[in-house]
Amino acid sequence: MNTLNDLKDRFPGLSNGWARFDGPAGTQVVDTAIEAMSEWQRSGNNANSHGSFPAAEACDALVERVSETMSQLLGADPEGMVFGPSTTANLMALTRAVSKTLSPGDEIICTTLDHSANVSPWKIAAEEAGAHVYMAQMNGKTGRLPTEAVAGLLTNKTKWVAVSGGSNAIGTMPDISKITEIAHQNGTRVAVDGVHRTPHIKTDITAIGCDVYATSSYKWYGPHAGVLWIASDLLSELPAYKIRPAPSIGAGRWQYGTPSWETLAGIEAAGQFLLEVGIENISEYEQKRFERLLSGLYDMPKVRVAGVTGPDDVADRAPTLMFLVEGLSPEDVAKHLAESQVAVWNGHNYALDAMEPLGLDQDQGAVRAGVTAYITDADVDRLLEAVSSL
Ligand SMILES: Cc1ncc(COP(=O)(O)O)c(C=O)c1O
Structure with a gap:
């Protein structure tokens, strides 16, 4: 083709x-993402959210639109879309909250196939809580992460599996649907690093069934930013670190400070580009x-x-x-x-x-x-x- x-x-x-x-x-x-970002800056809409004038309303409308675009792109509810500066920053924020839910002796599974952004934050979180991280081993000859390598480490103490949706080094894509299914049978949550997966294969988070999915728009023709989808129960229940006026429910609890509106405009355009081309x-x-x-x-x-x-x-x-x-x-x-x-x-x-x-x-x-x-x-x-x- x-x-x-x-x-x-x-x-x-x-x-x-x-x-x-x-x-x-x-x-x-x-090109459309570049234009959307500069058009936003030119438009006079650079304001802030929840105001009583048109530019402020345009900011709220932008968040709704870009969340909807991400929802179509990734097959997950728009309310769960959290926008941040990068996947590393987003996963640090997530795991900082997860850490508060862990008890000494709890376990987390990471993998040797993963980018450090989906390993180090979990290690830090575990260390602070007295929990342990076990590494599921990839097969260096085939480049694959066998599902059994993760399944074999699950115990009744395993709270989270953090797994790559696609290796940024050698491209291999673990069977994240199967891994999620097995982990959920064990009562274990699953966080997928989809940064290297999103631009290369149609992703349907609902079909995969994972609890968290991370992606970065600068890997798919957009601006430098991270988008973290969090399942609705975790979104409002995990003890996110936030300042007092920040929303107490929903994606807003995870977003620090005023969003980069121009970046959101670029993410929307890049997401639309992927949807249009397919x-x-x-x-x-x-x-x-x-x-x-x-x-x-x-x-x-x-x-x-x-x-x-x-x-x-x-x-x-x-x-x-x-x-x-x-x-x-x-x-x-x-x-x-x-x-x-x-x-x-x-x-x-x-x-x-x-x-x-x-x-x-x-x-x-x-x-x-x-x-x-x-x-x-x-x-x-x-x-x-x-x-x-x-
Ligand atoms: C697979 C993977 N995960 C995570 C990251 C980190 O993303 P960010 O630069 O948005 O923090 C990268 C960046 O290269 C990556 O390739």
Whole structure:
């Protein structure tokens, strides 16, 4: 399916000709989101919520609209959408509240596949409460997190499972529906880090059944911000840290200070962009480019792609991979690719606990390349040629 081939023109940040495989660290912003943000700033609506004049009413209307857009995008009730500066900040706020509900000896399961933003906040919360964190182990050879690795750690003391919806390092997507089902049978809550999942696969939170879902709009063509969906019972019951005038029920208890209205306008536009293009279409488009990228790299004898079982190991995987080139540091490879105007990331990419199972150096990590909706076959070929010329 080729209908996405013209999308590149929608991203002003691509006009300098670079092939941007750094999407997993943050995508370029779609034109409608850029316009929505500047239009908001120009509109005179920059006010505050709950006022008795039109600009203030426009702020309230914006929150309602962006929550509705997020609800359509993620398949969950709009009332549960909490907007914050980033997923890290949102999960810190969540776990700070969760910590107050934990007792000494309680248990939390995190995973070695996860980004540190869905591990460290839980570790801090556990430490403060005298609870324990157990790490479910990914399989470094397949790059997968087996459901049993989580299920096998559940006990009658397990209060939360914090699990990746998609690895920001190597793309693999655990079976979060099954994990949630098993955890719920045990009376355990589930928080999914959907940051690397949301832009690549149609997500339906209601069908997954999880209790918390985190995403960041700068990974899906919008501004830098985090959106945290919290299930309705937890939303009002967890002891959120808040100041006295902040709302005592609903999403407002979790949001600190005046929202960044312009950012909300950008999130709304980026969300609408995904809904209009269709994440299913994006998935199909990305998958083709990813197959080309993975098989091209896999077939080079001097390249090792981490956590894949073969050149066509693309099932249940967001279009992201990490690779090493024999005899060269990841940083040197990234610098070499930059000479051909190919942007890739190098390092551990905050997936700290995944480095050892993947057989990668904890500090140097590997080179990470991610396909997004604006990557073309020509971009993939440019990356492959640059690697093969090393
Ligand atoms: C999978 C994953 N989780 C969490 C985060 C943290 O997101 P934020 O930068 O919004 O705090 C990232 C950022 O790279 C990520 O890729």
